[in-house]
Amino acid sequence: MIYLDYAATTPLDQRVRDAMLPWLDAETQFGNPASDHALGRCARAAVERARSEVAALLGAGSDEIVWTSGATESNNLALKGALEFRGLQGAHLVTSRIEHKAVLDTCRYLETLGVRVTYLTPGADGIVAAEQVLNAVRPDTTLVSLMWVNNETGAINPVAALASQLRERGILFHVDAVQAAGKLPIDLARLPIDLLSVSAHKLYGPKGVGALFVRKRPRARLAPQIHGGGHEQGMRSGTLATHQIVGFGAACGIAAAAMDEEGRRLTALRERLWLGLQALPKIHLNGSETQRAPGILNVSFAGAEGESLRAMLPELMVSSGSACSSATREPSYVLRALGRDDELAGSSLRLSLGRYTSEAQVDAAAARIVEAVGFLRELSPLWSADETA
Amino acid sequence: MRPPDQNIYAYTEPVWQRFREPAHAGRLDAGSQVFSAEAGSAAARSLLRLQVELASGAVRRARFQAYGCPSAIAVGEWLAERLEATPLAAWHAIDAAGIRAALEITEDKAHCALMGEDVLRALLQTMSGRP
């Protein structure tokens, strides 16, 4: 069993689990963090420690971290919250066609409320260039939302270059950093990004918890999307899930310490995997060769249909695209957006590596994929036509 | 290639068995008694080629090639099996509904069975000499 789907979700790190367990188990650690008695204060202190750990990973202040139930909520809160606060009617928003569904679906919803949205198409390398964004902004542009690292190709967008340019123009900048946090250095003390979404379960933390960074100075203001007891400075109400938040904090602490070494190791493993796949002719790397997050390799195998390819490889856990869109069988909208035709988009695998991936796993995976692609190509009328042509 | 051992995406048993070991996969060399037909398209990620070789008015061999999901591949294998076992006169009775029932193909994969019917109709036309 070889798990190569770290971009969809990561296993919980044992150390994170150990940090969480007392908050699920101990007699004195189950209080509601909003309660005003000893048990409440105990839970509240843990929540605040975790907040500073998440903030530290991002170079943010603790008071700039708002807990959410995950990245989907963070992205919803950022976009709807910012636009609702600034006024929806006639507002203009710039984003890209390769954003996560949580951003794209939110944008489509905002369009129904009168927001105008520009969807940028990335280059063939899967990157949205800074100039594209700057050319698309207008005097009435309220917000730009761009992902730091694409979840399917791993391509890195130039958010650092964009941040100060957008700040100069007075445009709010939201970055979906779900695939970047814990993998690339992020220093929000230096980078004038206004809103930034992160998720715990992509960095070996628990599912069901995320955060939105909301800048204090200058203050990014949001209309809350979940109303209630006024938790999280009024921006997000609801009883805080102490164990989840503690797990998120622990995961961020570990990620911060391990980032450099892990980045080097995963880059080397990814290159090794890519090299192993070179035994096959007619394979295509999807996304940038150079501007890429360490752990993601997305490859199209001409002549080998993606669903059959996955079925041929039961011992590999891989994804044919974003985990969120695999319930539909359309070829990946991300690969289509960077110019792959339906056939190549439909014959792709996303291989995403992580903390527990070994050289032996990578070698075994490459060997199995080479074999399976060969088998399916043998079966394909297209492939024989290709060869005889 | 060692066939995959685990049906983790829960394809129906008749689909899975044919997908993992398609005994009739292959291509027949052109010949006066070899007939071929195709259905589907690469862009739609489903393409099926069916071939038969006749000998004294009966099928000697049937072969298929497929590009597509496991259900599409299973349809090709099933058709090749059936054509080898069924007298020519009874081929017209094979249709999408029958293919679906035999392979227990679910609603969301019904297009694979339709492609099977299409390729068989096309093959029959080729064999009858019509364009």
Place this chain on the structure above:
Amino acid sequence: MPVYFDNNATTRLDPRVLEAMLPYLSGPYGNASSLHRFGRAARDAVEHAREQLAQLVNCQPREIIWTSGGTESDNLALKGVTEGARPSRLLYGATEHPAVLEAAESLRARGWQVDTVAVGDDGVIDWPRFERQLAAGATRLVSLMRANNETGVIQDVARAAELVHAAGAWLHVDAVQACGKIVVDFARLQADLMSVSSHKIYGPKGMGALIVRAEVELHPLHHGGVQERGLRGGTENVASIVGFGAAAELAAQELGSRAAHVRDLRERLERGLHALPDARIFAGHVERLPNTVQFAIAGYEGEALLMQLDRQGFAVSSGSACASGRGEPSHVLLGMGIAREIAEGAIRVSFGKDNTEAEVDRFLAALAGLTRPTAMAAR
């Protein structure tokens, strides 16, 4: 060991629930929405939990939408039903939880007329007034709680449902506090939407559900992703869903014994309180949750008493565990027409399945000590 009498704020995770969750907190397990093997196992677990919760509240499994908790459920209900509809009127009970109250009030900005359903001084819906209110104009949605989190007052939601439906409106029931403490039967209550929460029934925090009848046209609160039939995007929190399911199954099995146990404790506490001079139990004469007592002792400010009790190792509260309105008297008591200075004295005791008679006796002794004329200066 502190004495924990704040089970309406949150409960301690049942060790049996933790045991059910643990497999999903270790080893590689997939995103429940991805198709591979661990994904399938996770999906099966999620669907099993759906059946467990459906059993507890007597609904169809497909009527359940997982959320991050009661607050999100309430928001999803109110905003999801009003979204896309031509603004008309929305009614909510005067003693509703802040999640309903503030979600409802936020809809004014979208053109909705928002009114409260008045309650009497016993906390029970003022029925004649409610009927007149419904007759007065078109209403889209009425939101009423099954049981109040502070006083424990139980509303006759089934009676409300008939009136609400006759007026052509949908009924949302906030059953966060009632669920697991009394029988909450979604079908029999005739509710159209109903909120429940995991951490009030010995399940994990950060988990809840909205139960929605198929006829209700609901819009999502979180866009993105196909999870929960497109009504609630986001990667499933598998461990917590499994925990909620396990907690629901235990609640269904033990509902009767738990209720009897906490009812005994409540009666013991109330007998003790009656022995104190000037103790007043709010909504003491109407049907309440068996575990909840909210009271005040004349002359003593609630916050000060709570602080003293906390120091002595008793975890109780004034009302809801919310970040806003600290130091403000409870809107629930004010909504019942109780005078501000009395409401400021409110203390809520909410028992749980693990509390004991000895703890009640210790609490009563501590309270008696603190309210002796010499122990603490009266206001």
